[in-house]
Amino acid sequence: MQPFDYIKPKTLDEASALLLEHNGQARPVAGCTDLLIRIERGFVHPQFLLDIKALPGMADLLVVRNGDLRIGAAVTMNQVALSPTVQSGWPLLAEGCASVASYQLRNRATVGGNLCNASPAADSAPALICYGASAHIFGPDGQRKLPLEQFFLGPGRTALQRGELLTAITVPAPARGSAGHFLKLGRTAMGDISVMNVAVLGWPDADAPSGTSWRIALGSVAPTVIRAPEAERLLSLDSSPAGLEIASQAAAAAARPIDDIRATAAYRTDMVRVLTRRGVERVLAEISG
Numbered sequence: 001m002q003p004f005d006y007i008k009p010k011t012l013d014e015a016s017a018l019l020l021e022h023n024g025q026a027r028p029v030a031g032c033t034d035l036l037i038r039i040e041r042g043f044v045h046p047q048f049l050l051d052i053k054a055l056p057g058m059a060d061l062l063v064v065r066n067g068d069l070r071i072g073a074a075v076t077m078n079q080v081a082l083s084p085t086v087q088s089g090w091p092l093l094a095e096g097c098a099s100v101a102s103y104q105l106r107n108r109a110t111v112g113g114n115l116c117n118a119s120p121a122a123d124s125a126p127a128l129i130c131y132g133a134s135a136h137i138f139g140p141d142g143q144r145k146l147p148l149e150q151f152f153l154g155p156g157r158t159a160l161q162r163g164e165l166l167t168a169i170t171v172p173a174p175a176r177g178s179a180g181h182f183l184k185l186g187r188t189a190m191g192d193i194s195v196m197n198v199a200v201l202g203w204p205d206a207d208a209p210s211g212t213s214w215r216i217a218l219g220s221v222a223p224t225v226i227r228a229p230e231a232e233r234l235l236s237l238d239s240s241p242a243g244l245e246i247a248s249q250a251a252a253a254a255a256r257p258i259d260d261i262r263a264t265a266a267y268r269t270d271m272v273r274v275l276t277r278r279g280v281e282r283v284l285a286e287i288s289g
């Protein structure tokens with residue numbers, strides 16, 4: 001493996017300045033579960049790794065004054081998945097983070113690393129998108145905030161500019177009475193990256209003809225995690241079994257998967273239909289029950 005220097009900046013300004021000075025040659029690093037493999041395989045050759053874990057705010061996991069959940073970029077998957085606050089307030093996110101790899105890996109893998117790696121199979125992203133999360137970014141021009149849906153530009157590509165790093169994610173409190181489920185298809189029962197996944201969030205809504213409103217996000221079936229807006233719309237009109245079948249087909253129609261070593265595009269598309277239906281059924285049972 002090509003050698004690199006390990007630097008532990010003390011402030012966000014210092015980290016950003018180092019990223020800017022060594023553009024392309026310096027990489028932020030948190031749990032290193034993605035980056036080290038890429039270095040070892042020779043896909044990337046950074047000269048400097050900037051450990052961001054001890055930077056101010058990176059380890060925050062708390063509810064802030066407006067009721068949003070604030071997750072520092074270096075908070076691990078296990079910290080989120082095992083947090084009673086997240087399990088009770090944002091259960092869909094706890095499910096997504098709990099589905100990542102193994103217990104050992106979740107002790108190192110961070111939410112920020114998962115998002116910045118920008119894999120369409122990133123298991124924390126669909127839940128965060130359903131909840132309407134925002135990415136908090138620090139860079140040479142200070143702080144900025146971006147809806148998480150706009151953070152992903154393609155496989156391995158994010159909206160981060162030169163000298164910028166992700167500092168936190170904020171997640172609004174979901175609507176009262178909401179329920180959500182994350183359904184993941186992997187090649188093994190545990191420890192595998194998603195072949196595809198579906199996150200479903202529903203909540204009672206007196207203004208919706210079906211009495212419920214919906215957000216559905218699909219992973220590993222397009223270049224980025226995507227929403228299925230037509231399926232969401234159809235479900236808000238009709239969430240009867242017949243309506244659910246039509247909405248699940250609309251979710252499948254939103255998918256733009258590829259064939260790869262994990263599955264064919266046709267299989268992924270059909271599993272979007274199946275898992276969307278299953279997820280919505282579970283959410284409906286929870287909301288009404």
Ligand SMILES: Cc1cc2nc3c(=O)[nH]c(=O)nc-3n(C[C@H](O)[C@H](O)[C@H](O)COP(=O)(O)OP(=O)(O)OC[C@H]3O[C@@H](n4cnc5c(N)ncnc54)[C@H](O)[C@@H]3O)c2cc1C
Nearest residue numbers: 030031032033034035101109110113114116122123165166
């Ligand atoms: C065996 C194995 C199984 C896995 N299974 C899953 C799985 O089931 N589901 C899943 O979603 N993922 C899985 N992964 C992928 C990986 O573990 C996750 O993506 C993890 O969350 C990455 O976090 P990290 O802290 O280790 O990231 P790192 O490796 O530290 O960083 C990842 C990338 O993000 C950048 N980065 C990190 N933090 C920041 C920041 N704050 N600002 C800007 N850039 C930053 C780095 O420069 C790097 O490019 C698996 C990996 C392995 C090795």
